[in-house]
Amino acid sequence: MNPGLPTISLRWLPVWRRNFLVWRKLFGPAMLGNFVEPMLYLLALGYGLGSFIGPMQGLSYSAFLASGLVCSSAMNTATFEALYSAYTRMSPQQTWPGMLATPLAVDDIVLGELLWAGTKSLFSVAPIVAVAAGLGLVHDLNALWVLPIALFAGSCFAALALVVTSYAKSYDFFLYYFTLIITPMFLASGVFFPLDAMPLALQHAAQVLPLTHAVELVRPLMTGQPLPNPLPHLAVLLLYGLAGFYLSCVLLRRRLMA
Amino acid sequence: MLQTMVAPDVLTPTTLVHPCTSQAVVEARALRKFYGDVPVVDGVDLRVRPGECFGLLGPNGAGKTTTLRMLLGATPISGGELKVLGHTVSGQAREMRARIGVVPQQDNLDPDFTVIENLRVYASYFGLGGADIERRIAELLAFTALEGKAQAPINTLSGGMKRRLTLARALINDPDLLILDEPTTGLDPQARQLLWQRLRTLLSQGKTLILTTHYMEEAERLCDRVAVMDQGRILSEGSPAQLIRQHIEPHVVEVYGPEVEHWYQESGQRLADRVEHAGETVFCYSRDAHALLDDLSARPDLRYVHRPGNMEDVFLKLTGRDLRD
Numbered sequence: 095m096n097p098g099l100p101t102i103s104l105r106w107l108p109v110w111r112r113n114f115l116v117w118r119k120l121f122g123p124a125m126l127g128n129f130v131e132p133m134l135y136l137l138a139l140g141y142g143l144g145s146f147i148g149p150m151q152g153l154s155y156s157a158f159l160a161s162g163l164v165c166s167s168a169m170n171t172a173t174f175e176a177l178y179s180a181y182t183r184m185s186p187q188q189t190w191p192g193m194l195a196t197p198l199a200v201d202d203i204v205l206g207e208l209l210w211a212g213t214k215s216l217f218s219v220a221p222i223v224a225v226a227a228g229l230g231l232v233h234d235l236n237a238l239w240v241l242p243i244a245l246f247a248g249s250c251f252a253a254l255a256l257v258v259t260s261y262a263k264s265y266d267f268f269l270y271y272f273t274l275i276i277t278p279m280f281l282a283s284g285v286f287f288p289l290d291a292m293p294l295a296l297q298h299a300a301q302v303l304p305l306t307h308a309v310e311l312v313r314p315l316m317t318g319q320p321l322p323n324p325l326p327h328l329a330v331l332l333l334y335g336l337a338g339f340y341l342s343c344v345l346l347r348r349r350l351m352a
Numbered sequence: 353m354l355q356t357m358v359a360p361d362v363l364t365p366t367t368l369v370h371p372c373t374s375q376a377v378v379e380a381r382a383l384r385k386f387y388g389d390v391p392v393v394d395g396v397d398l399r400v401r402p403g404e405c406f407g408l409l410g411p412n413g414a415g416k417t418t419t420l421r422m423l424l425g426a427t428p429i430s431g432g433e434l435k436v437l438g439h440t441v442s443g444q445a446r447e448m449r450a451r452i453g454v455v456p457q458q459d460n461l462d463p464d465f466t467v468i469e470n471l472r473v474y475a476s477y478f479g480l481g482g483a484d485i486e487r488r489i490a491e492l493l494a495f496t497a498l499e500g501k502a503q504a505p506i507n508t509l510s511g512g513m514k515r516r517l518t519l520a521r522a523l524i525n526d527p528d529l530l531i532l533d534e535p536t537t538g539l540d541p542q543a544r545q546l547l548w549q550r551l552r553t554l555l556s557q558g559k560t561l562i563l564t565t566h567y568m569e570e571a572e573r574l575c576d577r578v579a580v581m582d583q584g585r586i587l588s589e590g591s592p593a594q595l596i597r598q599h600i601e602p603h604v605v606e607v608y609g610p611e612v613e614h615w616y617q618e619s620g621q622r623l624a625d626r627v628e629h630a631g632e633t634v635f636c637y638s639r640d641a642h643a644l645l646d647d648l649s650a651r652p653d654l655r656y657v658h659r660p661g662n663m664e665d666v667f668l669k670l671t672g673r674d675l676r677d
Contacts, residue, residue, distance in 0.1 A: 108473075112473050115469070116465070188458065188460035196449055196478055197450045
């Protein structure tokens with residue numbers, strides 16, 4: 095096993111570009127999925143459920159929810175891409191082994207794939223922000239900061255998901271990750287309701303979750319609430335991202351170069 | 353800028369003839385690979401010269417593909433020394449792979465791209481692009497008889513066309529060494545002939561080829577030298593003609609028929625230098641076939657074929673007739 099630190103260069107670019115070219119050819123159905131689902135949540139829960147709910151942290155429920163859904167969409171899009179799509183490229187399609195016969199290395203593939211998944215998060219978040227703005231749920235142009243944050247957070251979530259992919263023997267394996275990690279995060283990180291609605295122990299637990307910190311960055315930026323110190327939140331996401339990047343490099347080197 | 357970062361000197365002129373170097377293309381000494389405690393490659397010595405076609409034959413599980421993967425730097429070596437194109441494999445795998453082309457056993461073409469998009473994307477992995485590569489792609493499509501198919505999606509290609517495209521792709525960086533893992537398995541005879549023709553052209557241009565194959569005919573026709581491998585070791589090595597002369601008697605008579613078992617007990621054993629029995633066939637190997645042929649011509653119930661020894665005989669003699677799973 096090669097436990098060395100990942101070598102970083104610009105060789106991830108051809109990997110990213112290949113995925114981008116495929117996306118550009120086929121992007122219709124994928125865009126639909128990444129965009130329509132959060133919109134349905136926003137409309138059904140934001141307006142439907144929201145009509146029964148008073149102001150949440152001083153915001154209408156729709157405004158509160160929209161910023162949460164931006165984060166969960168970034169997480170889900172990147173995770174899905176780094177699990178299902180990456181696994182397809184790794185195993186049945188053998189795209190990654192094909193790349194490894196060229197000057198590209200496993201580290202280049204991992205970096206290219208996680209940055210691509212982050213890019214997809216960006217593509218999925220942009221229309222949500224646009225529609226939310228159209229519905230009057232966005233406070234001001236500070237909301238545009240959400241776009242680079244989606245790219246960044248998406249890449250971090252993708253790095254974690256690639257660790258799972260390195261172990262997978264089939265697509266079914268991913269259900270464990272969704273059921274045990276993604277869905278609990280989706281429900282308990284402040285997307286649907288403020289953290290202080292939960293018992294104190296769970297609130298503390300939620301501080302460990304990367305999605306919580308994405309929400310803490312995005313909600314103020316979209317709703318005009320104060321964001322005095324973004325650095326700790328960015329740092330938590332970065333730590334998860336770096337840990338995922340390192341681990342997935344080591345594990346995928348072992349799997350692909352045995 | 354991308355080219356500088358990825359592969360500083362990979363772009364070469366489109367003329368395909370390379371100067372011959374006296375340095376061996378592959379030098380392996382006591383090469384070993386262990387998976388756990390099992391020696392999958394167990395002390396292999398190899399020397400492949402520039403411009404030759406070297407074949408690696410062996411039954412399933414012999415260690416051929418593992419040896420190829422070590423050559424490519426796709427798996428670390430467990431012991432011994434390995435140099436490919438002058439590079440020590442583990443340390444300089446990236447520079448070495450920039451000069452190698454690979455045709456894998458299973459095609460791994462991108463199903464979402466067309467023929468030409470596959471070639472362009474693969475070129476980008478080497479840091480190649482632009483007008484030079486477009487010209488090279490056009491040449492490669494002509495070389496592999498795929499000119500009309502540039503815009504075709506991969507799923508519209510036949511097996512033979514996909515293999516030709518994989519060959520074109522393997523040549524995109526104008527490699528000095530081409531590694532092919534069972535290149536014609538699954539192809540019909542015409543497709544196989546076309547591929548052999550193209551490989552011979554590449555050899556005449558000075559490229560070095562290393563291939564593994566189960567087709568003895570392919571080994572005999574294409575390879576300058578062949579190594580027969582089994583259980584991680586090389587059993588015998590030399591040109592196909594040398595191996596046949598060395599291991600097989602000049603005359604081979606294959607005898608079939610319902611009474612062949614009986615004939616074998618009665619006459620076959622006695623009349624040939626060496627006899628092998630496989631199912632319904634008796635293989636008789638002899639320096640002189642006259643006695644055998646006289647005997648058989650008097651037996652209308654038995655069919656027989658009289659032929660010279662070939663690589664299949666060598667292979668079966670060295671590795672046995674038992675099934676390998």
